[in-house]
Amino acid sequence: MxxxxxxxxxxxxxxxxxxxxxxxxxxxxxxxxxxxxxxxxxxxxxxxxxxxxxxxxxxxxxxxxxxxxxxxxxxxxxxxxxxxxxxxxxxxxxxxxxxxxxxxxxxxxxxxxxxxxxxxxxxxxxxxxxxxxxxxxxxxxxxxxxxxxxxxxxxxxxxxxxxxxxxxxxxxxxxAYFRGGVQPVSIWLSSAYTRAAPGGTGAAKCGGNYAASLAAQKEAVAHDCDQVAFLDAVEHRWVEELGGMNLFFVFRDGRIVTPALTGTILEGVTRDSVLQLARDAGYETEERPISIEEWRETAASGELTEVFACGTAAVITPVGVLCSDNERIVCSPENGGEAGLTLRTRLLDLQYGRSADHRGWLTRLA
The missing domain is CATH 3.30.470.10 (Aminotransferase class 4, branched-chain amino acid transferase, N-terminal domain)
Structure with missing residues (x-):
């Protein structure tokens, strides 16, 4: 044995x-x-x-x-x-x-x-x-x-x-998941496809969810975008997540907002960790519905200062632009954004043992 x-x-x-x-x-x-x-x-x-x-x-x-x-x-x-x-x-x-x-x-x-x-x-x-x-x-x-x-x-x-x-x-x-380093990614907003529906398997990490996202991902690539963003399946207006990452929105007043878990969004381990690290860093965090209209209007007004995505593979990655058939929304500065990059450094320093693990998040494997 x-x-x-x-x-x-x-x-x-x-x-x-x-x-x-x-x-x-x-x-x-x-x-x-x-x-x-x-x-x-x-x-x-x-x-x-x-x-x-x-x-x-x-x-x-x-x-x-x-x-x-x-x-x-x-x-x-x-x-x-x-x-x-x-x-x-x-x-x-x-x-x-x-x-x-x-x-x-x-x-x-x-x-x-x-x-x-x-x-x-x-x-x-x-x-x-x-x-x-x-x-x-x-x-x-x-x-x-x-x-x-x-x-x-x-x-x-x-x-x-x-x-x-x-x-x-x-x-x-x-x-690193993205070979070019930390560069803002471009996101295609899917209007033809949804990732998950109420009562479905959206909150489960199963292959079928990812298979169902691939047609939308192909559509994104055809429009020179790196990733695809999905809206809810009922009203087609509430932002959910990307094909494999959760989304965060940073506002001028220091709030960091992520879509609330509704049973159609995967409960990311990185997502939960980012929320806790953000509060440690002094940011006010919210988990609530965020509509595509709010995304569009706050980006246009300057109230929305950056958007980033997170997941195990990609860690934290800034979102540069959101594209659709008839619009292009600038989401983050060319070099990313202060909040996302700060949280990215804090997360990686913890994972690689460069900072103290006060929460007992690390488990020794070897």
């Missing part, structure tokens, strides 16, 4: 030191994967069992496997950060575990307890610790991206919850 309650099946053909070093020199994002993966099995009769860290390898699935036909699947995104002393830490993984359970409940999947979730990260990272990049400077945002996911693995054709489920964690060394 290895540490953290997981058996170990070592990879007998791991990447060589030279191959790994070459990857870590230019990892990109989501292109390369470490030598191992964590795996836990669930069955209706046996519950969770067979905890193991085993070689990273393709999965063998029956063509009738439920996830392939009914999309019963959820996932999470977490980063592991190497600190200056060589230790490796995760940022608020318990919050990811909580959201993972909420997503499982919505997708009729079994709920995984926090201890097993966090231990799966520890078991994998401690085994593949050499894959965690060492930042070369404070500007180097490299990390090890962790992707826990759960799939319905019973082979059957029929619309009901699967009686067999597999949970995995894979890991991928990652550079």
């Amino acid at each position: 290895s540490d953290f309650g997981f058996e170990l099946e070592p990879n007998t053909r791991p990447a060589s030191d030279d191959a790994r070093a070459g990857i870590l020199a230019d990892p990109g994002f989501g292109r390369y994967f470490t030598d191992h993966m964590a795996h836990v099995r669930w069955t209706q009769d046996g519950g969770w069992h067979d905890r193991v860290v085993r070689p990273y390898a393709p999965l063998q699935l029956d063509p009738a496997t439920a996830v392939l036909h009914y999309a019963q699947e959820i996932f999470e995104g977490i980063k592991a950060y190497r600190h200056a002393d060589g230790s490796v830490w995760a940022f608020r993984p318990e919050k990811n575990a909580e959201r993972f359970r909420n997503s499982a409940r919505r997708l009729a999947l079994p709920e995984l307890d926090t201890e097993t979730f966090v231990n799966s990260l520890k078991a994998l990272v401690s085994r593949d610790v050499d894959w965690v990049p060492t930042p070369r400077s404070a500007a180097d945002e490299s990390s090890l991206y962790l992707r826990p996911f759960m799939i319905a693995s019973e082979p059957f054709l029929g619309v009901r919850p699967s009686t067999e489920v597999d949970y995995f964690v894979i890991a991928s060394p990652a550079a």
